[in-house]
Amino acid sequence: MTDAGFRTLRPHALRSLQGLLGWQGQFLSVDPRSGYLVSLDPATDNTRILNPDTTHYLKDIGGWSLAGNALWFTDREQVYVSYCQVQGEVWHLAKPVLALTLADRAEGIVKVGEQLYISSQERGCIWVIQVADGKVTQTWPAPGVGVCQLTMIEETLWLCDDIEQTLYQFNPETGQVELSVLTPYEHPVGVACWRSRYYVAYAGEEPYIRDEPNASQPLELGFRDRVLVHPLAFDHYPQGQYTLSNGYVLELAYVEEWSPLSAVDLAQVEWRIALPATTERQRVRWVEPVGLPFTVDWEQGQPVAVFRFDQLAHQQGLMFGWRAELEVFSIKYQIPPGETPGIPELELELQQQYLVDDDELSMDEPVMRAAAREAVANAHTFLGKLLAIRNYVYDHLRYHMKSTIDPPHIALQRGTGSCGEYVGIMLALLRLNGIACRTAGRYKCPQTPEFLGVPLLPQFNHVWLEVYWPGRGWLPIESNTDHLPERPWLQPQRFFLGLAWFHLELGRGIRFERLRLPDGTRPEVGLGDLAINHIRCILRREIAPPKPPDK
Secondary structure (H helix, E strand, O other), rough: OOOOOOOOOOOOOOOEEEEEEOOOOOOEEEEEEOEEEEEEOOOOOOEEEOOOOOHHHHHOEEEEEEEEEEEEEEOOOOOEEEEEEEEEEEEOOOOEEEEEEOOOOOEEEEEEEOEEEEEOOOOEEEEEEOOOOOOOEEEEEEOOOEEEEEEEEEEEEEEEEEEOEEEEEEOOOOOEEEEEEEEEOOOOEEEEEEEEEEEEEEEEEEEEEEEEEOOOOEEEEEEEEEEEEEEEOEEEEOOOOOEHHHHHHHEEEEEEOOOOOOOOOOEEEEEEEOOOHEEEEEEEEEOOOOOOOOOEEEOEEEEEEEEEEEOOOOOOOOOEEEEEEEEEEEEEEEOOOOOOOOOOOHHHHHHOOOOOOOOOOOOHHHHHHHHHHOOOOOOOOOOHHHHHHHHHHHHHOEEEOOOOOOHHHHHHHHOEOOOHHHHHHHHHHHOOOEEEEEEEEEEEOOOOOEEOEEEEOOOOOOEEEEOOOOEOOEEOOOOOOOOOOOOOOOOOOOOEEEOOEEEEOOOOOOOOOOEOOOOOOOOOHHHHEEEEEEEEEEEEEOOOOOOOOOO
């Protein structure tokens, strides 16, 4: 697969961005913190302020849209229009005129013909409003929970949601979401088409190491504004009802360093480590051993590297593992409405394997059985039950990482849990409601896609789950990543039936790593007491997703 030429535009001196529009070989955007209307050169990053004398008009606006020489924008509950006169490189904005006042605060806006499309996070909707009389002709539910920006590209309405990290393609007549596309960076704030390619603007913060020469410890953590415009490549797979977007060629290494905490000697040991899986969004280019050779075994259709040792002595120096090159993409499933009936009948084999308590899931505990009933009390479709169970766990749990995993009934009663405990509770509640599910994971690549060729070291493992939807197969649901405890009333669906490029799938539905003795049993000592694991990711280059077979 060839490099698609992903050049990132990094504007000069801007603190924020809002909206994006292709205009005369440039991009137009607004920095609402400064009130700048700016042009951005995609080839050179050249940044020009177009309204030097009228920046106060656009300061703190919610969203904007250019229709001819009329600049429409929202400011809290008000919608204004300012007529522009362009003289050379300067835009003279006339004093804004109040066009209409809304019942709730608004953000995104786009004018199409004689209609305005306006989004409101506060109301959770999109209004379709007649320009002539200000009447609302349609109200559509917003697909996400964040602040949205709107634009029209080739007669298609696009909405980007800064919390959901998602672009939604709408039918402008019906408000039906036709496509959902995950973006490679967080906080998208605008989308435009330029030279037949899609570009997305992003605005947020990034951490960095700040040098403070007068401090006793001169290096300290700081945060700074991050604004950029980056190409978006995506392809929709109608048959699978999902969309793949920006991906990366990624080298992943998993290596164990034998370092027992006590004087442990083992004989005739198989050390089994799951290998990267091949899925709709992840492809394995090659795998090779690190340190020592291995053979490949298969468990439930998943590849496993098997290292065999005649003797493991506590004073030995050993290093072993694997290195693989992957293609990883973001994936988002789009399930059309009306196709989510009650829980479909499962095959007997799946019932026996994925509806039972096979991993200390506390499914016989009264608190779990009561929670399973309560979670789906108001849900009547398969999709509705999935979302209701996830949201129930979010409502009753707060994230807290710990080194051990407690049984689900203990974590649920305690009210805090790690990603593994989120997964355990979700598995139990789903299975008690007749929904087949399994654990998936195992790591997330650090989310710094601009660091190509640099070793990126995940500090923690991570797990999520997959549910089996008859007729569709296994679909992903994140564990805790979408949980926003600081704003619990918001329950994003960013990774509900979706995964980002940085999710690394190793061993779906099987144990990631285990030891096996000749009699088939496991040693009493835990893996964490025997070895130190070393995980490394290296992003080689960014790539576009493959075309569907019918294209």
